[in-house]
Amino acid sequence: MKKPSLNLINSPKDLKKLCISDLKTISKDLRQFIIDVVATKEGHLGASLGVVELTIALHYVFDTPNDLLIWDVGHQAYGHKILTGRRDIFHTNRQLNGISGFPKRSESEYDAFGVGHSSTSISAALGMAIASKLKGENKHHIAVIGDASIASGMAFEGLNHAGVTKANLLVILNDNAIGIDPSVGALKQYLTNVKKGTQKQDNIFEALNFNYSGPIDGHDLPLLISELNRLKSVEGPKLLHVITTKGKGLKQAEENQVKYHAPGKFDSKTGDLLPQKTNGNEPPKFQDVFGRTIVELAKKNDKIVGITPAMPTGSSLKYMMDVFPDRAFDVGIAEQHAVTLSAGMATQGFMVFCNIYSTFLQRAYDQVIHDVALQKLPVIFCLDRAGLVGNDGATHHGVFDLAYLRCIPNLIIFAPRNEIELRNILYTAQLGLNKPIAIRYPRGRGQITDWQQPFKETPIGKGVKLKSGSDIAVLSLGSIAQNVTKAIDKIKNNEKVSHYDLRFLAPLDENLLHDIFLKYQTIITIEDSTVIGGFGSAISEFCTKHKYKNTIKTLGVPNQFIEHGTTEELHHICKIDSKNIKTLLDTLI
Numbered sequence: 001m002k003k004p005s006l007n008l009i010n011s012p013k014d015l016k017k018l019c020i021s022d023l024k025t026i027s028k029d030l031r032q033f034i035i036d037v038v039a040t041k042e043g044h045l046g047a048s049l050g051v052v053e054l055t056i057a058l059h060y061v062f063d064t065p066n067d068l069l070i071w072d073v074g075h076q077a078y079g080h081k082i083l084t085g086r087r088d089i090f091h092t093n094r095q096l097n098g099i100s101g102f103p104k105r106s107e108s109e110y111d112a113f114g115v116g117h118s119s120t121s122i123s124a125a126l127g128m129a130i131a132s133k134l135k136g137e138n139k140h141h142i143a144v145i146g147d148a149s150i151a152s153g154m155a156f157e158g159l160n161h162a163g164v165t166k167a168n169l170l171v172i173l174n175d176n177a178i179g180i181d182p183s184v185g186a187l188k189q190y191l192t193n194v195k196k197g198t199q200k201q202d203n204i205f206e207a208l209n210f211n212y213s214g215p216i217d218g219h220d221l222p223l224l225i226s227e228l229n230r231l232k233s234v235e236g237p238k239l240l241h242v243i244t245t246k247g248k249g250l251k252q253a254e255e256n257q258v259k260y261h262a263p264g265k266f267d268s269k270t271g272d273l274l275p276q277k278t279n280g281n282e283p284p285k286f287q288d289v290f291g292r293t294i295v296e297l298a299k300k301n302d303k304i305v306g307i308t309p310a311m312p313t314g315s316s317l318k319y320m321m322d323v324f325p326d327r328a329f330d331v332g333i334a335e336q337h338a339v340t341l342s343a344g345m346a347t348q349g350f351m352v353f354c355n356i357y358s359t360f361l362q363r364a365y366d367q368v369i370h371d372v373a374l375q376k377l378p379v380i381f382c383l384d385r386a387g388l389v390g391n392d393g394a395t396h397h398g399v400f401d402l403a404y405l406r407c408i409p410n411l412i413i414f415a416p417r418n419e420i421e422l423r424n425i426l427y428t429a430q431l432g433l434n435k436p437i438a439i440r441y442p443r444g445r446g447q448i449t450d451w452q453q454p455f456k457e458t459p460i461g462k463g464v465k466l467k468s469g470s471d472i473a474v475l476s477l478g479s480i481a482q483n484v485t486k487a488i489d490k491i492k493n494n495e496k497v498s499h500y501d502l503r504f505l506a507p508l509d510e511n512l513l514h515d516i517f518l519k520y521q522t523i524i525t526i527e528d529s530t531v532i533g534g535f536g537s538a539i540s541e542f543c544t545k546h547k548y549k550n551t552i553k554t555l556g557v558p559n560q561f562i563e564h565g566t567t568e569e570l571h572h573i574c575k576i577d578s579k580n581i582k583t584l585l586d587t588l589i
């Protein structure tokens, strides 16, 4: 008999040949394999380490891919990828042209549903279960969902529907008591009480007609296997509650679960984070400018409150939560609620800074329109991670916001070019605008180190000229201006090129635009968002409306989903990097 080894597992069929003690060896190997790759290639760590045993048990007991297995969010599915034929390419995870960091239908038949945004798994698995019934197919449908993701409205909607069906649906609640940041809310308290055995009220899942079992130790492989086998013959919707430790098997990841959610590079032996390459004088992240400025403003203005749906660390609202715990709220993965909660507070005279990643605001589109803009409530939306975010890929790029927000009446849309502009617009917004504003800024560092300048009010709807030239006008919006500046600096005849930062997509600076359209025959627009419907479209519409005949070239994210890679690589692919901009300008001069 060959020694069991992860190297021999090319599909779940190979797992099924092993006995349970061999599976324990595989779980050790799998954990180490994930640690070794993520230590150098980066990505999400803690969540996958926590579900190693669960992943093995699921593929051991169920007949995947015939049985349909859905991972909620999917950041915990590295073990699943490795066991389902992607071990040898796992080192390409999240890299350009490599495999995706999330399950993806086009990548593998084992990835039953594409994920990335949370709390979709129950609805998708229920949909599949109902479809199987209609087709007369006998298969299992399994949704694995975390304790933070199950608290989202969409997950509740799925549970609520499933509970009145006879669907063959198994929901596995992977309860590690944390999301990216510690889980929040009454459901978290309920789950804690269930674990401690102090829960007095009825079981919430049983009340929703689910067959509930657990909580069980999610690191006990034999127990998981026997429980999953038992559940195979239980009819209708069922929920298995498993308790796991996020980061299991790597001491630092267990002890510092927030940091090790996605830790960057680390030493795979010791678990220690590798020091960042730094010259000690880097410009700050836009996120830190947001976090530190809002604290500074909140000290003077007691009407300021902050809201984040489950991203306090990522957005840096954490700074305000630490200083003003009563005025800064993490509401959990609840984007829709976050927006309408903000609207409610705004009706009562509060200055609400609602910080949501651009991609996740897609969840709350109706709330932005119906609850905020229609009532002209002056909520201040801070749209973090706008533009191409890099290695998280297509599910996470914040490239649709300009298009989906521009058509909403009453909404001011601003994109700061740098940290000082972000700081000043935050200041301006809390002085009191009579309408809502969306402020979009990218992931990561800006360019200005001495950003803590005295506040200056930003005139609403005013663009600026950054460079004068004679023939061509380049119009950019927000931080992508950097790429334009770099390109212009490298051009020989750069006296022919002007550069304007419009700053506001709404209201557009029409006076400035008239000047530009009258002065330059050729106009180039550039944005780090989809060219359809966004900034370039707005400028083209202005041109048509005023019957100008200028030549307009719109640069931006093309009308296709952009996959993962570094932000620089993706800018290059979309031809909005400085090199491509320079090449274009060279051909036009």
Ligand SMILES: Cc1ncc(C[n+]2csc(CCOP(=O)(O)OP(=O)(O)O)c2C)c(N)n1
Residues within 6 Å of the ligand: 047, 073, 075, 076, 116, 117, 118, 145, 146, 147, 148, 149, 150, 174, 176, 178, 179, 180, 246, 309, 310, 311, 333, 335, 360, 363
């Ligand atoms: C709609 C949406 N909002 C926010 C996020 C960001 N996000 C990714 S993972 C995560 C926490 C998930 O926690 P949990 O479900 O408990 O899974 P765990 O990481 O603990 O395994 C969050 C907030 C997301 N992916 N989708």
Ligand SMILES: CC(=O)[C@@H](O)[C@H](O)COP(=O)(O)O
Residues within 6 Å of the ligand: 044, 073, 075, 116, 180, 262, 314, 385, 389, 392, 443
């Ligand atoms: C899985 C998920 O949605 C988050 O973990 C996301 O990857 C966070 O992105 P940032 O690293 O940009 O905060």
Ligand SMILES: [Mg+2]
Residues within 6 Å of the ligand: 146, 147, 148, 174, 175, 176, 177, 178, 179
């Ligand atoms: Mg969790």
